[in-house]
Amino acid sequence: MPRLNAFACFAILSGAAAQAVGQTMGPSTGQSPYVVPLGYAFDQGVRTVSIATNGPGTGGVNADLFTRLNTGSLDYRLVGIPDGMGAFRTQQDVTDGTFQLLVNHELGATSGVQRDHGNRGAFVSQWTIRATGQTFQVVGAKDLIQEANLWNIAAGTWNAFNATNPMPRYAQVNPTANQNAAFGVQGWDTNNPNRDGFGRFCSADLPAVSAFSHGGLGTTERIFMNGEEIGDPGRAFGHIVTGPNAGKSYELPRLGDFSWENSVASPFPQAKTVVVGTDDSSPGQVYVYIGNKTSTGNEIERAGLNNGSLYAMKVTNLPAVPSIESRDFGLATAGPGVTRTSGFTLHAIGDPTGIDGDTLDNNDRAAGVTDFLRPEDGVWDSRPGRQNDFYFVTTDRFNSSATTGGQVGRSRLYRMRFNDVTDPTLGGQLDMLMDGSEGQQMFDNMTLDPAGRILLQEDPGNTQYTARIWMYDTTTEAFGPIAEFDRARFGGIFPFTNAVAPFNQDEESSGIIDAFDILGPGWYLANAQAHYSIGGELVEGGQLFAMFVPTSGFTPIPEPATLGLLTSLLAAQLRRRR
Template sequence: MAKKSRVKFGTSGDDTFTGTDDSEIFFGFGGNDAISAGGGNDHAFGGRGNDALVGEAGKDHLFGGSGRDLLLGGPGKDVMVGGADNDTFLIRQGTGVDTIADLQAGDRIDIRDFNFASFQAVLNAAHQSHGDVVINLGSGDQLVIDHTKLSDLHSEQFIISSQITGPSSSQSPYLVSTNSHVTIESILTAGDSIGGYKMAGIPDGLGAFDNGNGTFTVLMNHEIPGGLGAVRAHGANGAFVSQWVIDKTTLQVQSGHDLIQHVFVAADGFSVDHSAANGNGITFSRFCSADLADASAFYNAASGLGYNEGRLFLDGEESGVEGRPMAHIASGPDAGKSYELAALGNMAYENLLANPHTGDKTVVAVTDDGQNGQVYFYYGDKQSTGSAIDKAGLTGGHLFGIKVADFAATSQCAELHDPAGCRRAIRVHLGRSRRCERHDRRADRPGE
């Protein structure tokens, strides 16, 4: 029988490789690949994409290639080359002697396993050996950094703790990692200011998207009751949405501002621009959770129907039965405009969750956080004309409640723990919601 080739090739997509105890060569090519080389003296090439390369036992050579790669040599005498972009090198106890051949300014070396108290303690464990830096990690483990001077190293390149205070945050993370492979870094803390813009209190629902230029945007709800807080960019105090631009490499916050600039509501037929400039701002109360759905939730590329000119951020007021659902446009030519979604009705909104796989239909799950809170579903049709929310299918649709058969006059809590209580659920059409109209909780309650 012919011996199997020791060379394994990936594709332009995301590939996963698991090696054997033989010496093998792996080529990931494009995509975000995961290569676990196994035993033997292996060579792993990630290629393009954000790859994860693990050498395991043996004398391995790992080459990340372009992209933000993760490299872990494992036991043995390994050589790691991150390549282009900012990479992370994981060094763990029992690693033997690992060599980083091309440390770049934006790369990071994770040595949390060795319990260094500070970056100075790392320097104290290091020495210059000709043109290289050698760090003694203890128990026979060493890290060699090729073609580097001790004076070239800086603290930002080393991860020595699972909790990292980011460059823009005044506080260390409140969360504590219990996994040596997980690092938690604080980005911004309530009270911190960026360029004079302060992160206010009661942050809640979040959304984030890539800007395609080395930064990403974070959208943040602030669950402030109406009547409290400062007057915001839309001309009123109370709840608002902040927008932050953050560097993907350093996690430094570059800028922040109010997302909501112009508000359009059903009470005046969406024809009036409510803004600070016009002196007619509208007060919002307690924006809770949020949903930044995929663009396909509101645009069908196959038919061309829907809104494809910016990202829509959905939230609602968790302020009682008259709470309003909202869609905020976060990018594109309409950025800064916010629309009331009157077709979804009024309630104490916990969240609005849009389904990104519904074609020409727009489907949004609506969760009510009132005393008798329920779950509703809105069904609308994407359009080719009209306002942003018209195109997105968020007007003129139908609202449905959930009614579970055989639950009338019984305890839902008791039935949910009874396997025999799993019964058929049906949709109940509640009709079209109009502005300033709320649903009667008794009529909409399952089983009544």
């Protein structure tokens, strides 16, 4: 390609990053969007709107206060580390011109303050927001979880906990298991004076009604799915969102214990319930739960989430043991080049209830289950005729190999195509759609819209690299970054710009979902994690925002060569600074 000087490189990459345009401050927040469109994307109609923020605003620190919907008091705030989300509308929302937004807060079990369910730590907030005219005015918010139901292994049922009878501490002091020796495999420590609670709810899925209902089987109530990203002991949960039992949360032991990134249920209508679970470990596995919808029991039982079996993916092109995704060769152990396609089978685990996460991990590895480079978020393709397709990403690690000769990172996009989603045990084909050399850094969250476009969010960690949102078109295979964090706040790598306090260079966007059915074609909802400490209830900075990307006339622009040049310039300047 023609030689580019540094300024040309910057202009192409950031598109003269449109830091002051393509963004709108919503009516309920004192902060403009933390994430803004790249210049070329703005020129094609991309824009962002801030909804709620917990950091410094025009009214001072912690300016955004909202009505607490279950009490009427003006004291609800957006807590930090927002993550996985889900959105839906009730009939009342349709009448009122509003929608409901569910938000995970990825707090550690010992962080934050006591929530409605009686414990501190991770929780789910529920927001009522104006949809009419895409004004995004916040009507109010509340905690979703009012009662936590944990699985009692010995009794074979759930024990209920709430604000007057809070959850026991989930003991994890044994480094090779998910239980404290004094409390057995259950792992419950009733000596919990600080009311430690759930740990790190990460990505999330609010499955379509069809995921848990078929004919006279299952339930039409909405169930919000997530899990704890706390290493091998992580538990899966389903949270009842609608109906008379809304606010009740249930542990899902049949889905297994591991470092949960997400729990994603197939929306294809059938008697089976199929859920893919991604293990955000380095390395981690991809699991498939298969249950059966019923006509009896509570919502979780009717949905088929407590009677099935667990399976794990084995890539057939890799050795039987150990089966490890390769940074250099992809789905193979040797070249030439990167192998991007292989068949896969499902290894049968059965009922993992009572098997601690560390044992599950070791057993799977010995059985030839494939270790991936940190599986992250995933999404099913809900378009007609594509029910067999599940997409997921691996985050791996920061890639500096092309410029500084440092570590190799290969964050990838995969398509897992089942032979038949009505019988997932038949296996299928795994295709690598992006091999990690395209310029991206550490994909984390993702969504797939009805137009067949995948939105991908980066989590580059505490680096001076500016985290971005990418798009991959499954029809044209076009890809490229379309938005990034505001450099005026969070800094950037070229020109070298430092973050402005209280912000720092540790930022990521997360939780992206398509909102076409609520807000209209082209609309998405997402959040920003600003990893600076606030302490107290809020813990860290954060923001909820909306993004619009036109569904016609928009094409993402790839810049892998330019990205490489930019990183080279960064490396050179860093060397000069030493």
